[in-house]
Amino acid sequence: MSRTPKPFPPGDPRDSLILTITCPDGFGITAAVSGFLYSQGAFTTEAAYYSDPDTGRFFMRTVFRSDTPGLLSANALRECFAPLAERYGMTWELVSARDRPRVVIAVSRFGHCLNDLVHRWRSEQLNVDIPAILSNHPDMAQIAEWHGIPYHYLPVTRDTREAQEKAFLKIIEESNADLVVLARYMQILSDDASRILAGRCINIHHSFLPSFKGAKPYHQAHARGVKIIGATAHYVTSDLDEGPIIEQEVVRVDHKHSVDDLVSAGRDLETMVLARAVRWHVERRVMINGTKTVIFR
Numbered sequence: 001m002s003r004t005p006k007p008f009p010p011g012d013p014r015d016s017l018i019l020t021i022t023c024p025d026g027f028g029i030t031a032a033v034s035g036f037l038y039s040q041g042a043f044t045t046e047a048a049y050y051s052d053p054d055t056g057r058f059f060m061r062t063v064f065r066s067d068t069p070g071l072l073s074a075n076a077l078r079e080c081f082a083p084l085a086e087r088y089g090m091t092w093e094l095v096s097a098r099d100r101p102r103v104v105i106a107v108s109r110f111g112h113c114l115n116d117l118v119h120r121w122r123s124e125q126l127n128v129d130i131p132a133i134l135s136n137h138p139d140m141a142q143i144a145e146w147h148g149i150p151y152h153y154l155p156v157t158r159d160t161r162e163a164q165e166k167a168f169l170k171i172i173e174e175s176n177a178d179l180v181v182l183a184r185y186m187q188i189l190s191d192d193a194s195r196i197l198a199g200r201c202i203n204i205h206h207s208f209l210p211s212f213k214g215a216k217p218y219h220q221a222h223a224r225g226v227k228i229i230g231a232t233a234h235y236v237t238s239d240l241d242e243g244p245i246i247e248q249e250v251v252r253v254d255h256k257h258s259v260d261d262l263v264s265a266g267r268d269l270e271t272m273v274l275a276r277a278v279r280w281h282v283e284r285r286v287m288i289n290g291t292k293t294v295i296f297r
């Protein structure tokens, strides 16, 4: 099939398919994938690769138009691509940019991250659906009600922790959630919950990890006399605040800042960092690489 090199007419970027791949590194991977896409009549609009010398893993993200003449459907492409993927030991995913991941948000008493994410959803900055908001406090119910999102108040005490988490997970399952966001949700998930949600639960920690893990990081930072504070979005694992980091941001502080001043200075960092992490995750730009991540921004 001969084609004169000419650009494909511009269209809606949401009429695209996103192929993400990770596999053991080696020769010919990009050629094999690009050759496959070319043979299928795909018009590539974005491609990124990373070869990690430490882990010997290769990472690839390719975006191509889904509306080129003769291109197979996503399901048919998946069937055709599977043998090649098998040959290279690929872990891969092919999704449509039009897909709207279902995101359940969990919050406790600080609503700035929740409010920011819901606003970004409402203003179509985030191509997601939010089927539920969960909380161990009633404080944020009005935000949910205003936006017509079901709010599940799941109070927790030391004695009810196990039952509360069971209810938490049941709502996530019944919501068919693709992603869970802990938007300042101040409860530690059990090892079981962390395993169930592995790779699809993002937490915003209000410090520049690995400094000041755990509870009250601003109090810890103030006591230490730090000159910067930060926020970190990371995947949740059973090791508290040690999951693969997705995004971080920092701001300068000094001796004049009280703990409350640190909390205020950190608030906008937290919302910005979490919003970036959620957007990159739903756009399939984040790939887990052992204890770290590769981010194709």
Ligand SMILES: Nc1nc2c(c(=O)[nH]1)N[C@@H](CN(C=O)c1ccc(C(=O)N[C@@H](CCC(=O)O)C(=O)O)cc1)CN2
Binding pocket: 182, 185, 186, 187, 188, 189, 190, 191, 194, 203, 204, 205, 206, 213, 214, 215, 235, 236, 237, 238, 239, 240, 241, 242, 243
């Ligand atoms: N399994 C995991 N669960 C959670 C993680 C994680 O990385 N792995 N991140 C935390 C968020 N977090 C800091 O960002 C955090 C939240 C809560 C605590 C904590 O000590 N909580 C106390 C109760 C506090 C309260 O009721 O106000 C507790 O759970 O006993 C530390 C760090 C979210 N979960």
